[in-house]
Amino acid sequence: xxxxxxxxxxxxxxxxxxxxxxxxxxxEATYEAQPFVFxxxxxxxxxxxxxxxxxxxxxxxxxxxxxxxxxxxxMFLCKEKNNDKSEMNPDDYTYQVVTVYKDLNGExxxxxxxxxxxxxxxxxxxxxxxxxxxxxxxxxxxEGSNIDYAITSAFxxxxxxxxxxxxxxxxxxxxxxxxxxxxxxxxxxxxxNEDYSFQVIVFNFEKEKVLTKSYVSLTxxxxxxxxxx
Numbered sequence: 001x002x003x004x005x006x007x008x009x010x011x012x013x014x015x016x017x018x019x020x021x022x023x024x025x026x027x028e029a030t031y032e033a034q035p036f037v038f039x040x041x042x043x044x045x046x047x048x049x050x051x052x053x054x055x056x057x058x059x060x061x062x063x064x065x066x067x068x069x070x071x072x073x074x075m076f077l078c079k080e081k082n083n084d085k086s087e088m089n090p091d092d093y094t095y096q097v098v099t100v101y102k103d104l105n106g107e108x109x110x111x112x113x114x115x116x117x118x119x120x121x122x123x124x125x126x127x128x129x130x131x132x133x134x135x136x137x138x139x140x141x142x143e144g145s146n147i148d149y150a151i152t153s154a155f156x157x158x159x160x161x162x163x164x165x166x167x168x169x170x171x172x173x174x175x176x177x178x179x180x181x182x183x184x185x186x187x188x189x190x191x192x193n194e195d196y197s198f199q200v201i202v203f204n205f206e207k208e209k210v211l212t213k214s215y216v217s218l219t220x221x222x223x224x225x226x227x228x229x
Contacts, residue, residue, distance in 0.1 A: 027067045027075065027218040029196040033189050035062045035170045045074060048108040049100040057081035058096060062170050062187070064198060065218045071103040075218055077116060077171075077187065093138060095173065097221040114221045118173040118185055121200035121214040136174045136185070146172045147186075150205075155186065157208040159201070166191040173200065181206040187216070 038046060038060070046060055060076040067073040078096045095116035102108040119136065147169050159167045170187040177183075182205045190197050198216040203209060 025068045027065045027073075029065045029189075029198060029218065030063045031196060032191075033062050033064070033168075033170065033196075033198075036060075038063060042074065045072075045100060045102045045108045046076070049102075049110050050098075052109060058098065060098070064097070064216075069101075071101060073111075074100045074102070075221065076100065099221070112221070116221075118200060121216065122185060122202055122212060135178075136176045138174050151184065151186075154205045154208050155184075155201075155203055158203040158210045160210075164193055167199075167201070170198075178204070183211060 042063055050058060050060070058078045058080045060078050062077050064075045064077055066075070076098045078098050079093045080096050082093050095118060097112075097114045097116045098110055099112035100108055101111045122136075151172065152169055155167075155169055168189045168191070170189055173185045173187055175182055175184050183202055184205060185200055185202045188199050188201045190199055200212075200214050200216060202211045202213075204211060
Protein backbone atom coordinates (compact mmCIF):
# COMPACT_ATOMS: atom_id res chain seq x y z
CA UNK A 1 0.00 0.00 0.00
CA UNK A 2 1.45 3.33 -0.99
CA UNK A 3 2.04 5.96 1.71
CA UNK A 4 0.42 8.66 -0.41
CA UNK A 5 -2.73 6.64 -0.71
CA UNK A 6 -2.85 6.01 3.04
CA UNK A 7 -2.33 9.66 3.93
CA UNK A 8 -4.85 10.88 1.34
CA UNK A 9 -7.49 8.40 2.52
CA UNK A 10 -6.94 9.33 6.16
CA UNK A 11 -7.07 13.06 5.39
CA UNK A 12 -10.38 12.66 3.54
CA UNK A 13 -11.77 10.67 6.47
CA UNK A 14 -10.72 13.33 8.97
CA UNK A 15 -11.88 16.24 6.83
CA UNK A 16 -15.28 14.91 5.80
CA UNK A 17 -16.28 12.97 8.91
CA UNK A 18 -14.28 14.74 11.58
CA UNK A 19 -13.74 11.26 13.03
CA UNK A 20 -14.16 12.72 16.55
CA UNK A 21 -10.49 12.25 17.32
CA UNK A 22 -9.03 15.76 17.37
CA UNK A 23 -11.56 17.63 19.48
CA UNK A 24 -10.09 17.41 22.99
CA UNK A 25 -6.87 17.86 24.95
CA UNK A 26 -3.29 18.49 23.91
CA UNK A 27 -0.74 15.82 23.20
CA GLU A 28 1.35 14.75 26.20
CA ALA A 29 4.77 13.15 25.87
CA THR A 30 4.99 9.67 27.36
CA TYR A 31 6.00 9.58 31.02
CA GLU A 32 9.34 7.75 31.32
CA ALA A 33 9.22 6.16 27.86
CA GLN A 34 11.11 2.93 27.22
CA PRO A 35 12.00 1.67 23.75
CA PHE A 36 10.28 -1.59 22.80
CA VAL A 37 8.54 -1.71 26.20
CA PHE A 38 4.78 -1.10 26.35
CA UNK A 39 2.11 -1.49 29.00
CA UNK A 40 -0.42 -4.31 28.53
CA UNK A 41 -3.10 -1.79 27.55
CA UNK A 42 -0.89 -0.07 24.97
CA UNK A 43 0.38 -3.41 23.63
CA UNK A 44 -3.17 -4.68 23.09
CA UNK A 45 -4.21 -1.43 21.37
CA UNK A 46 -1.11 -1.48 19.20
CA UNK A 47 -1.68 -5.07 18.09
CA UNK A 48 -5.32 -4.41 17.20
CA UNK A 49 -4.41 -1.42 15.05
CA UNK A 50 -1.23 -2.65 13.38
CA UNK A 51 -2.80 -6.03 12.70
CA UNK A 52 -5.17 -4.32 10.25
CA UNK A 53 -2.35 -2.93 8.09
CA UNK A 54 -1.82 -4.83 4.86
CA UNK A 55 1.49 -4.82 3.02
CA UNK A 56 3.23 -2.80 5.74
CA UNK A 57 6.16 -4.26 7.71
CA UNK A 58 6.02 -1.81 10.62
CA UNK A 59 7.53 -2.26 14.09
CA UNK A 60 6.85 0.26 16.90
CA UNK A 61 9.99 1.52 18.64
CA UNK A 62 8.59 3.81 21.31
CA UNK A 63 5.31 5.42 22.35
CA UNK A 64 5.93 9.14 21.87
CA UNK A 65 2.74 10.43 23.46
CA UNK A 66 -1.00 10.24 23.99
CA UNK A 67 -3.98 12.54 23.55
CA UNK A 68 -7.31 12.20 25.35
CA UNK A 69 -10.23 12.71 22.94
CA UNK A 70 -13.50 10.79 22.61
CA UNK A 71 -11.29 7.83 23.29
CA UNK A 72 -7.49 8.03 23.10
CA UNK A 73 -4.91 8.77 20.41
CA UNK A 74 -1.50 7.08 20.63
CA MET A 75 1.55 8.26 18.68
CA PHE A 76 4.32 5.75 17.95
CA LEU A 77 7.72 6.12 16.33
CA CYS A 78 8.12 3.04 14.15
CA LYS A 79 10.62 1.52 11.80
CA GLU A 80 9.46 0.08 8.50
CA LYS A 81 11.18 -2.38 6.19
CA ASN A 82 12.21 -0.52 3.03
CA ASN A 83 10.91 -2.61 0.16
CA ASP A 84 11.65 0.10 -2.42
CA LYS A 85 15.40 0.50 -2.00
CA SER A 86 17.10 2.68 -4.58
CA GLU A 87 20.23 4.77 -5.05
CA MET A 88 18.39 7.72 -3.51
CA ASN A 89 16.86 5.61 -0.73
CA PRO A 90 19.37 2.84 0.04
CA ASP A 91 18.63 2.18 3.73
CA ASP A 92 17.22 -1.15 4.90
CA TYR A 93 14.37 0.59 6.66
CA THR A 94 12.79 4.00 7.19
CA TYR A 95 11.06 5.67 10.13
CA GLN A 96 7.36 6.42 10.37
CA VAL A 97 5.28 8.26 12.97
CA VAL A 98 2.02 6.35 13.26
CA THR A 99 -1.06 7.56 15.14
CA VAL A 100 -3.50 4.99 16.49
CA TYR A 101 -7.00 5.85 17.69
CA LYS A 102 -8.82 3.71 20.28
CA ASP A 103 -12.49 4.44 20.71
CA LEU A 104 -14.55 4.16 23.89
CA ASN A 105 -15.45 0.57 23.01
CA GLY A 106 -11.81 -0.48 22.81
CA GLU A 107 -11.63 -0.77 19.03
CA UNK A 108 -8.35 0.54 17.58
CA UNK A 109 -7.17 1.54 14.11
CA UNK A 110 -4.35 3.49 12.45
CA UNK A 111 -5.48 7.02 11.55
CA UNK A 112 -2.29 8.81 10.46
CA UNK A 113 1.00 7.74 8.90
CA UNK A 114 3.87 10.25 8.52
CA UNK A 115 7.45 9.68 7.46
CA UNK A 116 9.89 10.68 10.21
CA UNK A 117 12.81 12.44 8.54
CA UNK A 118 15.65 12.31 11.05
CA UNK A 119 17.73 14.51 8.75
CA UNK A 120 15.33 17.39 9.50
CA UNK A 121 16.72 17.39 13.05
CA UNK A 122 20.45 17.33 12.30
CA UNK A 123 20.81 21.11 12.55
CA UNK A 124 19.07 23.83 14.54
CA UNK A 125 19.28 27.57 15.05
CA UNK A 126 21.08 27.35 18.38
CA UNK A 127 23.92 25.08 17.29
CA UNK A 128 25.67 25.11 13.92
CA UNK A 129 27.96 22.29 12.84
CA UNK A 130 29.04 22.29 9.23
CA UNK A 131 29.83 18.61 8.64
CA UNK A 132 26.42 17.01 9.19
CA UNK A 133 25.23 17.06 5.58
CA UNK A 134 25.39 13.74 3.72
CA UNK A 135 26.93 10.38 4.49
CA UNK A 136 24.30 9.25 7.01
CA UNK A 137 23.13 5.64 7.11
CA UNK A 138 20.41 3.97 9.13
CA UNK A 139 21.71 1.31 11.50
CA UNK A 140 21.08 -2.06 9.78
CA UNK A 141 19.85 -3.76 12.95
CA UNK A 142 16.13 -4.40 12.49
CA GLU A 143 15.06 -6.11 15.71
CA GLY A 144 15.36 -4.72 19.22
CA SER A 145 17.44 -1.90 20.63
CA ASN A 146 20.54 -0.74 18.78
CA ILE A 147 22.21 1.07 21.69
CA ASP A 148 25.05 -0.84 23.32
CA TYR A 149 27.07 -0.02 26.44
CA ALA A 150 29.82 1.79 24.53
CA ILE A 151 27.36 4.13 22.78
CA THR A 152 25.47 4.77 26.03
CA SER A 153 28.69 5.55 27.89
CA ALA A 154 29.92 7.97 25.22
CA PHE A 155 26.54 9.68 25.12
CA UNK A 156 26.37 10.13 28.89
CA UNK A 157 29.82 11.73 28.86
CA UNK A 158 28.82 13.97 25.95
CA UNK A 159 25.68 15.50 27.47
CA UNK A 160 26.17 18.30 29.94
CA UNK A 161 25.62 17.47 33.57
CA UNK A 162 22.58 19.25 34.97
CA UNK A 163 20.87 18.27 38.19
CA UNK A 164 17.50 19.36 36.78
CA UNK A 165 17.77 17.62 33.39
CA UNK A 166 17.98 13.90 32.66
CA UNK A 167 18.59 12.45 29.18
CA UNK A 168 17.49 8.88 28.45
CA UNK A 169 18.65 7.35 25.13
CA UNK A 170 15.84 5.74 23.15
CA UNK A 171 17.24 4.65 19.79
CA UNK A 172 20.11 5.36 17.39
CA UNK A 173 18.40 6.77 14.30
CA UNK A 174 21.47 6.96 12.05
CA UNK A 175 25.24 7.25 12.01
CA UNK A 176 27.79 9.16 9.94
CA UNK A 177 31.50 8.55 9.43
CA UNK A 178 33.52 11.75 9.74
CA UNK A 179 37.14 10.97 9.01
CA UNK A 180 38.23 8.44 11.62
CA UNK A 181 35.34 9.26 13.96
CA UNK A 182 31.61 8.49 14.03
CA UNK A 183 28.64 10.76 14.64
CA UNK A 184 25.40 9.33 15.96
CA UNK A 185 21.91 10.82 15.67
CA UNK A 186 19.97 9.54 18.67
CA UNK A 187 16.35 9.88 19.76
CA UNK A 188 16.45 10.90 23.42
CA UNK A 189 13.82 11.59 26.05
CA UNK A 190 14.55 14.64 28.16
CA UNK A 191 13.17 15.06 31.65
CA UNK A 192 13.43 18.56 33.08
CA ASN A 193 11.91 18.73 36.53
CA GLU A 194 8.57 16.97 35.86
CA ASP A 195 8.33 17.87 32.16
CA TYR A 196 9.02 15.23 29.49
CA SER A 197 9.93 15.83 25.85
CA PHE A 198 11.85 14.21 23.00
CA GLN A 199 14.98 15.41 21.21
CA VAL A 200 17.25 14.26 18.44
CA ILE A 201 20.78 14.70 19.77
CA VAL A 202 23.77 14.34 17.46
CA PHE A 203 27.06 13.52 19.17
CA ASN A 204 30.55 12.41 18.22
CA PHE A 205 31.37 9.00 19.65
CA GLU A 206 35.15 9.27 19.93
CA LYS A 207 35.23 12.90 21.09
CA GLU A 208 32.26 12.36 23.44
CA LYS A 209 30.90 15.72 22.31
CA VAL A 210 27.36 16.90 21.54
CA LEU A 211 27.12 18.54 18.11
CA THR A 212 23.42 19.48 17.87
CA LYS A 213 20.17 19.19 19.82
CA SER A 214 16.73 19.57 18.26
CA TYR A 215 13.35 19.18 19.94
CA VAL A 216 10.79 16.83 18.41
CA SER A 217 7.31 18.39 18.61
CA LEU A 218 4.44 15.91 18.51
CA THR A 219 2.33 18.47 16.66
CA UNK A 220 4.72 18.22 13.69
CA UNK A 221 3.00 14.98 12.73
CA UNK A 222 -0.64 16.07 12.86
CA UNK A 223 -2.99 17.14 10.07
CA UNK A 224 -4.20 20.66 10.89
CA UNK A 225 -7.92 20.79 10.08
CA UNK A 226 -8.64 24.15 11.74
CA UNK A 227 -8.48 26.06 8.45
CA UNK A 228 -11.31 23.90 7.09
CA UNK A 229 -13.66 24.37 10.05
